[in-house]
Amino acid sequence: MSHHESALKSLSQAGVSIWLDDLSRARLNTGSLAADVAERHIVGVTSNPSIFAKSIGDPDTTDYDEQLADLRERDVTVGEAVRMMTTADVRGACDVLSETYERSQGVDGRVSIEVSPFFARDTAKTIAEARQLHWLVDRPNVLIKIPATQEGLPAIRAVLGQGISVNVTLIFAPERYKEVLEAFLLGLEDAKANGLDLSRIESVASFFISRIDTEVDNRLGDAGASAELRGTAGITSARLAFEHYESVLASDRWKALEDEGAHPQRLLWASTGVKNPAYPSTMYVDELVTENVVNTMPQATIDAVAAQGQESFSDTIRGTYETSHAVMAGLADAGVDMAEVTQLLEDQGVKSFADAWQGLLDGIEKSLRG
Template structure:
């Protein structure tokens, strides 16, 4: 088995069974044809968005001016204006990716849009928002992003039961991931009983990576310098999540749903841009290669992996077989005094706060432009 860094590294990653999704969207990218070229040249088969991405897109482009002016002329409230702007971009991206969706039998070709993050602790509002976004985008290849909070769990089940495809976001802990998987399975069982075609329902579970290392490494540095446990937490966390995924796929419960046509809920590696310059900028791609997963990357990470990511010919997997080492890494963190449960609970709260702040920034930007 050979290892090379070359421009076709992205193609090799795709051939290894990792679906490459772009963690970015803007009207400029859509109108310039850049997204279509990404699909052709960079093996991109999906798109994820979040409030931060939309805030940057609207603030940084005049492509939205005409629509914002029309919305202002109609007296549309700013919250609804933001929904109209963001769903328009997602609908157009869904159309661009529709051929991928059809070619992969609905597995890829997906575009995700997030419910209002201010509803992250409100089950009923999250369900209502998910239904509204599903209706507004009106494309079979859209995924509605629901946060993996305690309050989000029943919303995940109810949305899937209605036939809505769901991207569960902001997952940090293994315990919460297991709860998310149970919510997904319960939703599929209800969808089957409701007469929905399970083969059309897609779902991914977005497990955040780099933020875990950033928080754990900070705590290790506070305890003492040069800890050998630095840079181990995020990968161990993700690999043990994948072990659970494999166990679910081997269960009788999943076998019954697969028989009814269901696709697995794939683990999605999110927050894959490295936040510590001491680590390789492709770390969270290189070390999370296994078939049946999604890696959603910002443009910089995609470019870095295409330029110098390590691609392997043949049997390429950096996850399966790593579970005992992952458990040993967790034990070492505990011995060092790091409470991983406290880490992940803090990261969930901070993640919601950051998305709410970005959403409010987006609202403020659109409100200013509508006023102008």
């Protein structure tokens, strides 16, 4: 193991599951995903509409040509074509990670695929598509991604209650995260009432970080007394979410589910690529280390962690709660309305995924009819 891989190993040993925030047919065909799993301590994969728009929409890729030709021959709708292509990638990644899945008793080795972003405000359609994606991928280690919108919350409960594992996505606020954890607990209680094996159900809650800083820093501006608050909102929000996670894990309600074999809904740090070049490239990794969390990183962030070669990582979440509450109070005093910020980010997140998905559909439409 090179000194470069040792940092990734150290991070894993500190309790952080490293997942890759990227997926493409090329990663499967070339064996690069399998190599990353073998050598770089990658124990999961996340995808989203933007990732697929980029990988399938890449003008230089020929990886999807054969499948596209078959789909064209069969005259399928563009929606079906895209689902066939994306679920094939996810199924392939699930197979690459199946050993990791077995070894971790189903906690890691997970691959995420998102329900259509067009359904983010529609509970019934989200449930229906989550069920279909689960059936279509047909692997025990798939996670169905459902956004933490107000309409997504009851879908999260319903899908978990049917024994389908869920990655809750687009969480920006500790307050919304509390509702997500509630939906998780209700879903597991439903699953228990439905006679399901709780130890087979896995869930993560994807808390988006860099986008919070981008918006808050923008509002703080460069000058003035609030300069020291720049670059603090994202990490602080994430730490406060973890504080709530810990309080729920200490509750009798959770203990009753745990006694039935339930696994906790781990927090997953998402959007951990640094968008502001003034910040250290591994800031959203180094500042969010603790046991039993996931950090899903784009390739550049994984490379940055590896290149820094850090020998050990200490816990940077537990013990920060008092300071974190003070930072939030400071942001409020500086005139930043976090409720407004996080609602805006959710709306933007849903829209950017919908735009990416539409772009992908339009591109495939051309290929099918071309």
